Amino acid sequence: MIFRLDERLVFPDPELAEDDGLLAVEGDLSPERLLLAYHNGIFPWYSDDTPILWYSPHERFVLFPGELKISKSMRQVLNSGRFTVTTDLDFESVIRACAAAPREGQDGTWITYEMQEAYINLHRLGHAHSYEVWENNILVGGLYGVAVGQVFCGESMFSKVSNASKTALISLCTSGLYNLIDCQVHTDHLTSMGARDISRKEYIQMLKS
Template sequence: MIFRLDDKDIAFPPPELAEEDGLLAVGGDLSPARLLKAYSSGVFPWYSEETPVLWYSPHERFVLYPEKLRISKSMRQVLRSGKYRVTLDQAFEDVIEACSTVAREGQDGTWITQEMKEAYTRLHTLGFAHSVEVWENEELAGGLYGVSMGRVFCGESMFSRKSNASKTALAWLCQNSNYALIDCQVYTEHLGSMGAEMISRETYMTYLV
């Protein structure tokens, strides 16, 4: 069933009560306290300008174990070439803006609303949201951002302006961080090709404690 959240109480209903598509609740806000409560409960917001805030907790989670990252031979050559320079938390607002505007094949528009940009920027200021930037010379070529929950990096979005730039960001995150799990949330062919896999919600939740 779908629950309506209280405007003042930031608690979430049990995630296992989510609908088949993962939709658990509607309403509430994107305050730092509510967002952090959501992520620690295995819940994340996903909605558009035309809808109220929708909260999801999929029964199966699409995740990437850093040690299982698959890097193709051609991608290894890119990483060794020195073509790109990678930084952490140097241009968070630029990354989230690019994630909301850079066109993606097969997608029409974006789910990253202005409200979301402001909310995750607040989380970044508080030290919970992070960005990985990929630079070609001084140009932002790609990157990703997400929320850090202890051993789990909850990936929100990634973008590329140059070939393999988002893959470079993901590879850097896997190889240069201490996360046990990267939460990709829902299936994409792109991430599946890099080794991401489905796990149960129950297994996912063990990483959040």
């Protein structure tokens, strides 16, 4: 059963999600609703031709900073001084670049204009953060997400040159600010860096703690 949200700031129990993780539809992207969602292991994921869709997957693809794996070649990149990394310096440019970045097997982006504006608002309120990667003072990579205590819910990343997004992720993991990085979408390169699946129950327990 898919739940239809109204103006009330409530979500159904995440355990009631469908097999694909879909839990509810409609509602809005107000800061209050977004924060309530993230604190309960729920996130929006939809496109321009659908209503707002809210998901809570049965398994979460996450990275524990202490389990981060950095290859020898990547360490050489980090030690070369090629990139400069900043935090929250240009959130808007990062989310726009993530929205514009092509995704394999996708015609468009799930980071709709409405989504961009909602997360820019969250950033202004101090809940969403970005990591920017610069090369010769040009923004070449980065990521953004929402902080829930010591859990960082990663939303998207982009890279215009090789290893830029990896540099952003490594900077996030080594910042000492978070105990868990929610990577959401399973990828082979994140698996190679130490990301793995945990159950929704374990994930939500970490959010609550």
